[in-house]
Amino acid sequence: MHFVVCLKQVPDTSEVRxxxxxxxxxxxxxxxxxxxxxxHGLEEAIKLRDQLGGKVTIVSMGPPQAKxxxxxxxxxxxxxxxxxxxxxxxxxxxxxxxxVLSTVLKKIHEAEPIDLIFTGKEAIDGDTAQTGPxxxxxxxxxxxxxxxxxxxxxxxxxxxxxxTESGRQIVQAKLPALITVEKELNEIRYATLPNMxxxxxxxxxxxxxxxxxxxxxxxxxxxxxxxxxxIFAPPGRSGGEIIDGTKDPVAxxxxxxxxxxxxxxxxxxxxxxxxxxx
Amino acid sequence: xxxxxxxxxxxxxxxxxxxxxxxxAGMKTIVIERGNYPGTKxxxxxxxxxxxxxxxxxxxxxxxxxERPIIEQRIAMLSGDQCVMAxxxxxxxxxxxxxxxxxxxxxxxxxxxxxxxxGVMIIPETIVEDLLYRGDQVAxxxxxxxxxxxxxxxxxxxxGVNNFLAVKAGLAKPLHPHNVAVAxxxxxTLPKEKIEDRFCLEEGxxxxxxxxxxxxxxxxxxxxxxxxxxxxxxxxxTLLQPLIQQKWTPNDLLEHFKAKPYVKRLLQGGETKEYLxxxxxxxxYTNLPKLYRQGVMVVGDTAxxxxxxxxxxSNLAMISGMSAGEVAAQxxxxxxxxxxxLAAYERKLRDSFVLKDLHHYRxxxxxxxNNPHMLKIYPEIINHAAGMYLTVDGVPKKQRQxxxxxxxxxxxxxxxxxxxxxxAWRALL
Ligand SMILES: Cc1cc2nc3c(=O)[nH]c(=O)nc-3n(C[C@H](O)[C@H](O)[C@H](O)COP(=O)(O)OP(=O)(O)OC[C@H]3O[C@@H](n4cnc5c(N)ncnc54)[C@H](O)[C@@H]3O)c2cc1C
Numbered sequence: 164m165h166f167v168v169c170l171k172q173v174p175d176t177s178e179v180r181x182x183x184x185x186x187x188x189x190x191x192x193x194x195x196x197x198x199x200x201x202x203h204g205l206e207e208a209i210k211l212r213d214q215l216g217g218k219v220t221i222v223s224m225g226p227p228q229a230k231x232x233x234x235x236x237x238x239x240x241x242x243x244x245x246x247x248x249x250x251x252x253x254x255x256x257x258x259x260x261x262x263v264l265s266t267v268l269k270k271i272h273e274a275e276p277i278d279l280i281f282t283g284k285e286a287i288d289g290d291t292a293q294t295g296p297x298x299x300x301x302x303x304x305x306x307x308x309x310x311x312x313x314x315x316x317x318x319x320x321x322x323x324x325x326x327t328e329s330g331r332q333i334v335q336a337k338l339p340a341l342i343t344v345e346k347e348l349n350e351i352r353y354a355t356l357p358n359m360x361x362x363x364x365x366x367x368x369x370x371x372x373x374x375x376x377x378x379x380x381x382x383x384x385x386x387x388x389x390x391x392x393x394i395f396a397p398p399g400r401s402g403g404e405i406i407d408g409t410k411d412p413v414a415x416x417x418x419x420x421x422x423x424x425x426x427x428x429x430x431x432x433x434x435x436x437x438x439x440x441x
Numbered sequence: 442x443x444x445x446x447x448x449x450x451x452x453x454x455x456x457x458x459x460x461x462x463x464x465x466a467g468m469k470t471i472v473i474e475r476g477n478y479p480g481t482k483x484x485x486x487x488x489x490x491x492x493x494x495x496x497x498x499x500x501x502x503x504x505x506x507x508e509r510p511i512i513e514q515r516i517a518m519l520s521g522d523q524c525v526m527a528x529x530x531x532x533x534x535x536x537x538x539x540x541x542x543x544x545x546x547x548x549x550x551x552x553x554x555x556x557x558x559x560g561v562m563i564i565p566e567t568i569v570e571d572l573l574y575r576g577d578q579v580a581x582x583x584x585x586x587x588x589x590x591x592x593x594x595x596x597x598x599x600x601g602v603n604n605f606l607a608v609k610a611g612l613a614k615p616l617h618p619h620n621v622a623v624a625x626x627x628x629x630t631l632p633k634e635k636i637e638d639r640f641c642l643e644e645g646x647x648x649x650x651x652x653x654x655x656x657x658x659x660x661x662x663x664x665x666x667x668x669x670x671x672x673x674x675x676x677x678x679t680l681l682q683p684l685i686q687q688k689w690t691p692n693d694l695l696e697h698f699k700a701k702p703y704v705k706r707l708l709q710g711g712e713t714k715e716y717l718x719x720x721x722x723x724x725x726y727t728n729l730p731k732l733y734r735q736g737v738m739v740v741g742d743t744a745x746x747x748x749x750x751x752x753x754x755s756n757l758a759m760i761s762g763m764s765a766g767e768v769a770a771q772x773x774x775x776x777x778x779x780x781x782x783l784a785a786y787e788r789k790l791r792d793s794f795v796l797k798d799l800h801h802y803r804x805x806x807x808x809x810x811n812n813p814h815m816l817k818i819y820p821e822i823i824n825h826a827a828g829m830y831l832t833v834d835g836v837p838k839k840q841r842q843x844x845x846x847x848x849x850x851x852x853x854x855x856x857x858x859x860x861x862x863x864x865a866w867r868a869l870l
Binding site: 356363 | 443471477562563564566567584586587588589590591
């Protein structure tokens with residue numbers, strides 16, 4: 164089977180700060196990582212390839228430095244990595260990104276039919292969660308989002324468990340399909356030394372905007388209707404309240420209950436009159 | 442198991458230099474580094490001397506990420522809030538540099554790219570846990586990864602000051618608090634113009650300040666301040682043993698240093714970007730490990746090659762690495778990696794300034810260990826003397842000079858001073 168993973172290199176947002184004066188991201192010195200959700204997609208693709216045979220191809224759009232992320236993907240065991248890198252792609256929002264990626268994926272699909280595409284549920288530097296569905300739509304593939312488990316996969320169909328706001332859903336779709344994945348899907352492996360060495364010697368393929376026929380109106384800044392009007396750091400949280408629990412445990416519990424009642428976090432059950440030991 | 446000619450453990454300046462010279466001589470070479478990439482784990486002040494580095498990568502400074510060429514070096518004695526200082530400045534060192542300030546995270550990464558260009562394979566995020574042997578001969582390494590064994594004709598250990606593998610290989614003794622210094626350092630960002638104004642520099646030039654005495658609360662060591670492009674490296678380093686005895690934590694010592702009036706003003710308004718701590722090997726010549734054995738050599742900090750007085754560590758690391766790489770290539774080409782063959786490595790170091798300098802300073806660490814008063818009393822005497830000499834209050838100069846001598850002899854007897862001068866002369870000259 165042919166598995167394709169769309170993977171983005173992102174700044175490690177746990178280390179990014181916002182300059183309070185200018186409201187811009189301070190990216191200097193911040194390490195780049197594979198978008199964590201994408202890494203779980205990669206892990207699953209490699210696992211399935213190892214079980215069922217076939218091939219894992221990585222596609223990423225980004226600046227030349229993103230090669231690092233692709234080499235890393237090779238060290239986990241991917242077979243082929245393609246970087247889409249061109250100034251003309253720069254500034255793409257999720258709409259334009261989905262356009263570029265789907266154009267490339269169509270090309271790959273023609274040459275080596277794809278069975279399953281993986282994307283992360285979202286990228287941690289934008290949190291939009293639109294790119295995966297955008298690609299599926301353009302390719303005419305069924306889209307399965309927020310996947311936490313692949314229950315079954317055959318030549319022609321896939322059954323997965325997805326996370327929804329109110330619970331879990333088990334759904335089935337025909338292949339080829341696209342899934343966007345959650346972190347619960349799996350545990351990421353520790354690469355073996357032979358794969359690390361393979362990655363060190365590997366040069367990802369770089370495709371620019373002339374490689375395929377792209378519509379320049381649909382990519383880069385021109386193809387990106389999203390405009391960011393303002394970036395700001397959320398106000399810091401005020402510290403919580405500490406209830407002294409060292410003295411009277413009954414009084415402590417009571418004052419805690421009163422406080423969460425006042426906040427409407429819990430309610431007194433109608434059958435409990437007055438709420439107090441009646 | 443894949444086989445290499447040379448496996449280098451550690452991607453610091455020593456390991457990368459070893460790999461570059463081995464690969465240039467046609468050896469199939471791999472570097473295993475535990476950090477995310479070479480440089481991430483490396484802490485250095487850091488001043489990098491130009492000529493020794495040129496020997497490893499010719500004209501490196503024209504393209505390597507360096508911070509500033511050093512044109513002025515100050516040495517100061519601190520006592521309380523007082524300070525006596527000497528300095529040397531030569532603007533010609535801007536164009537014919539003798540040394541540069543560097544940030545190791547950037548520099549080591551660049552050096553690793555040069556190694557890759559020379560054909561070296563660099564494997565990051567991987568720890569070497571042990572050496573592999575064939576009989577008595579070192580024959581490879583075991584890493585912490587799956588299918589993680591690698592074979593080699595020669596292994597070069599460049600693991601830095603924490604010499605676990607060198608100890609396991611029976612080449613070195615475990616570190617002892619007597620033989621190590623601990624250094625802590627901050628990188629404090631400041632705008633270019635501020636740095637240049639505060640240190641009286643033209644655009645792009647750099648300066649260093651080394652402060653002795655109260656900068657380390659009198660403990661054997663120094664406080665240092667180096668200018669980078671848009672930041673200042675500031676730190677203190679002292680021998681570990683007296684630090685423990687006098688119950689200072691390295692961090693308190695750094696804060697104590699930063700609060701000195703002279704220092705505070707240089708840093709004012711800056712923002713601390715990084716905080717780093719590291720050990721420095723201070724065993725000196727008399728504590729050198731065994732440098733080689735069948736199939737293995739140790740280089741850089743692992744070999745205790747460090748001359749703190751002239752802040753030379755990374756250049757000794759690079760020269761020793763380069764020499765080991767060359768000897769490895771010769772031995773492998775000759776098909777003989779025996780102990781006798783690798784003895785050429787030690788001979789190279791003995792013939793160069795590396796071991797000559799360490800030999801020259803061989804009495805230094807013992808001397809300062811046995812005379813811990815040196816950096817307590819003398820900075821005090823010198824600062825007092827200067828203060829008294831510069832005071833104009835109607836006391837005739839002849840009388841003032843007598844007072845100065847009396848002040849000095851009260852703090853340290855005449856025989857004591859004679860002994861110190863003799864001892865220091867023997868240790869340093
Ligand atoms: C605060 C400070 C200031 C200094 N200032 C200066 C200065 O101004 N000028 C100067 O010349 N020198 C200076 N030095 C000294 C200089 O930093 C060292 O001498 C130099 O880094 C030694 O190089 P090395 O390659 O031997 O070791 P390191 O630079 O320590 O490199 C060792 C490498 O090996 C890796 N490693 C270790 N164990 C393993 C393992 N088992 N498996 C895989 N990888 C491993 C480590 O991650 C590390 O990258 C300073 C040192 C300190 C601490």
